[in-house]
Amino acid sequence: MRLDDPVVLDLTGVMDKAALMDRCAVALALPDWFGRNWDALADCLTDLPEPVTLVVTGWQTYARTHPREWGIAQDVFATAVDERPTHLSVLLALGEPREGFPEDL
Template identity: 80%
Template sequence: MRIDDPVVLDLTGVTEKAALMDRCADVLALPDWFGRNWDALADCLTDLPEPVTLVVTGWQEYARASPREWRTAQEVFATAVDESPTRLMVLLSLGESFGGSDEPPAASLG
């Protein structure tokens, strides 16, 4: 797993669970059976086809708008990392963007 080849999950503009699930599905190229719920996300995160360093950016708006959901999302990410520490690393970006530019990189698995 290399930190210089991250997959960026940009949550800018996300304020609800459905949008978070859509972004996860798109960026991580989750399978068609992904049910867009917490259990399905946990299953998919522990079954990624290759090691992933996931950098979550723009999460602050979601955390303010849906604090309970954001706590659940953090728990799902943390549990997945604990279960697959050599396959998944999740980093939260504290700034507005990642990679030193005004626009986040358009990295994805798909």
């Protein structure tokens, strides 16, 4: 698993599928043809030109408010990893930043 220069997919503030797709498109520099749907995301993840370690942060609120969509997103990520295990790793950052808590501890 590659941990050098991970790509961070920050889902903080994402409240719907469209915003999640937009964040994926930007974080992963997906091609213009990316259709912003689950099938297109799956295709893009398995067609990434270089090995990628994707670290997903700030996902907890989206997961709580849209559990079905989050489940689909997890399935898409997991399937892409299974199809190209040496090309894609997806890590979920645990915990949520606490207000007023120093980030550099």
